[in-house]
Amino acid sequence: MLTRDSVQEMKLAHRVLAEFGYIVPKVQRGYAGQTLYVNLSTRHIEARPVTDEMKRIFIGGKGFGLWRLWHAVSGKTKWDDPENEIVLASGPIGGTTMYPGTGKSLVVTISPLTHIVVDSNVGGYFGPLLKFAGWDALEVQGKAERDVVIVIDGDSGRVTVEEAPAEPVDTHPLVEVLTEMYAKDEADRRNVSVVSTGQGAAHTRIGCLNVSWYDQRRGTARVKQAGRGGIGTVLRDKRVKGIVVRWTGVKADSNDPAELTRIRKVGQRINKEIIDLDDSQNKMRRVGTAHLVEIMNDYDLLPVHNYRFGSHPDAHRIDSTVWDKMFTQGIPDGCFYGCTMACSKGVDHYQVKTGPYAGECVTVDGPEYETVAGVGSNLGIFDPEPILELNFYCDTYGIDSISYGTLTAFIMECFEAGLLDLDKTGGLDLRFGNSQAAIELLHQMAEGRGFGQIAGMGVRAMKDYFVEHFGADRAFVESIGMENKGMEYSEYVTKESLAQQGGYGMTNKGAQHDEAWLIFMDMVNNQIPTFEDKAEALHYFPMWRTWFGLNGLCKLPWNDIEPADNALTDEPAKVPEHVHNYVELFSAITGWEVTKEDLITMSERVYNFQRVFNLKLGFGTRESDRIPYRSQGPVTVEEYESRQERYDKQLREKLGLDPVGLSTAEKAAALRRYREDQYQKLCDAVYKRRGWNSNGIPTVEKLRELGIDFPDVVALVTAHS
Secondary structure, three states, rough: OOOOHHHHHHHHEEEEEEEEEEEOOOOOOOOOOOOEEOOOOOEEEEEEOHHHHHHHHHHHHHHHHHOOOHHHHHOOOOOOOOOOOEEEEEOOOOOOOOOOOOEEEEEEOOOOOHHHHHHHHOOOOHHHHHHOOOOEEEEEEOOOOOOOEEEEEOOEEEEEEEOOOOOOOHHHHHHHHHHHHOOOOHHHHEEEEEEEOHHHHOOOOOEEEEEEEHHHHOOOOEEEEHHHHHHHHHHHHHEEEEEEOOOOOOOEEEEEEHHHHHHHHHHHHHHHHHHHHHHHHHHHHHHHHHHHHHHHHEEEEEEHHHOEOOOOOHHHHOOOHHHHHOOOOOOOOOOOOOOOOOOOOOOEEEEEOOOOOOOOEEEEOOOHHHHHHHHHHHHHHOOOOHHHHHHHHHHHHOEEEHHHHHHHHHHHHHHHHOOOOOOOOOOOOOOOOOHHHHHHHHHHHHHHHOOOOHHOHHHHHHHHHHHHHOOHHHHHHHOOOEEEEEEOOOOOOOOOOHHHHHHHHHOOOOOOOOOOOOOHHHHHHHOOHHHHHHHHHHHHHHHHHHHHHHHHHHHHHOOOOOOOOHHHHOOOHHHHHHHHHHHHHHHHOOOOOOOOHHHHHHHHHHHHHHHHHHHHOOOOHHHOOOOOOOHHHOHHHHHHOOOOOHHHHHHOOOOOOOOOOOHHHHHHHHHHHHHHHHHHHHHHHHHHHHOOOOOOOHHHHHHHOOOOOOHHHHHHHHOOO
């Protein structure tokens, strides 16, 4: 039982290892004007200035993260080297309480999964509170000798690194302890945000970060996840238990905007739209992203059995109608002040069934769509109880639920295909639908024992391991192992959307849908039929979504709610009214008058810089953009025959091939040759549109056009061209 006395006992065990005092600057036009650097190895802390060049070229958020990381590492730096950094930042719009979705933090590091730069976007209060406490970004470099917490107190102007031997490691108890420890009183808890992970991050390469906010109505600290790419694994490798920020007094004008009334105007407009229209559109305020389960199932896009299939007759057992009955707070339920989208759902009083916290009643944050699909349908689990169990333990262990779901689905298919057996898995009967085995695997991964040690390496490493140690067929595991650049796929079936295949394959960081989600434009609405159309979409939407990551924004208020007349506009997929809102927001906060074209240019600079950063680390070419065939078409006979009418029709209409008399294997092989060729042609078109050469490398001319032709960047590109 957590008490103030027990928390104080833990606090007394702290020893201050490093301390830094500072005068808290007033935020001006969205910027604090400095970033905080903490080196855990040398125990050095310093303030670093934010230059006009940084603001002009890199804007904020992940742009600042990339710039700071670029100067911290060399081309030989590995994810677990001391010089690797974790950089956390908000952005100039972050913390704006009059507009929804402005509470995001962006996290940047070198990934243990992909060995390139990864960035992840996460809710909670940390990013805005960090900025208002005086810092546009936090860089954490080096490694501590023992477990520490980093504490940034913006009220007192004090930063400390404190040895923290007594606190638990796992997120749900740790966040409660640190919130209580650093809040002055109960009312002050809302002014504290904690970054944490868990024991699973230390024993796998798929560790996530959890970012907290204090839910006053529930009376508990809740968390959102920077899930992708193993960022939590990097944090635990640095021996950081938690990062705490405290700041009192968030107000409407905390960003010191140039024109407050201009922000208020666009904020009032979209807030009214959300309140009036959401219930008839996506019901984000009622069920959050869980509404996607039935939509994806209806359009044959819901991953089932390692993405073999796109729908299942039992999907209704885990769709939003089920979660609607289990979610326990209602509206509002947002992860930052003033967000009328209020999509941050949770289940209270869930009694944990297994593992070290069995019997405890906890609040489970979510589940979000990605978790329902990843640990549910993709594993053949159509029961909400084990999904909640897996959701809770992924979060508290600090394990990315998307990567966990996708890698476990891969394992299950390998088990059912005979590549694995009970002897190889240590007795785990890892067949689709076996929720008990899936939960036990998660515990093993978190504790670094048994078959969980192998699973925790991720899909890419498992493919090599299965080939080398179990004699698996390389071609088969490469075809069904759903990863790109080493990052596991998020939860959408892309077989019938070439554009979305490109949206996964030609990302900078790996198979994550937050750069481009084009399935409906491409597959359902047929809005981008040609290679040129698809290439244009794969230029615009990744740049547009990148912009949210530069400014500390959530993308959901952009297109998960739309104006009533949006379908009548020239470009409904872009939601023009909301694009205009963001032009107004940026201009009104920073005082820089911009156009919608300027927003894309901002992102192009950072996006191309990140591509070159991958090149610096030994990747970033066409080879890195290859994708597993399972995301392009049917790998197995069973897959082909499950949609035989569809695929036979495509052979006739697209290939001019009569399928009559051909075996299923022959038909599948012909379709595969065609689809793989289509993907390569798409790469050609996208590279051309982005200003890259045929090997997927930005040209020097493109770098000059964007104003990122720094000497070291040009030299790197020139050496690889």
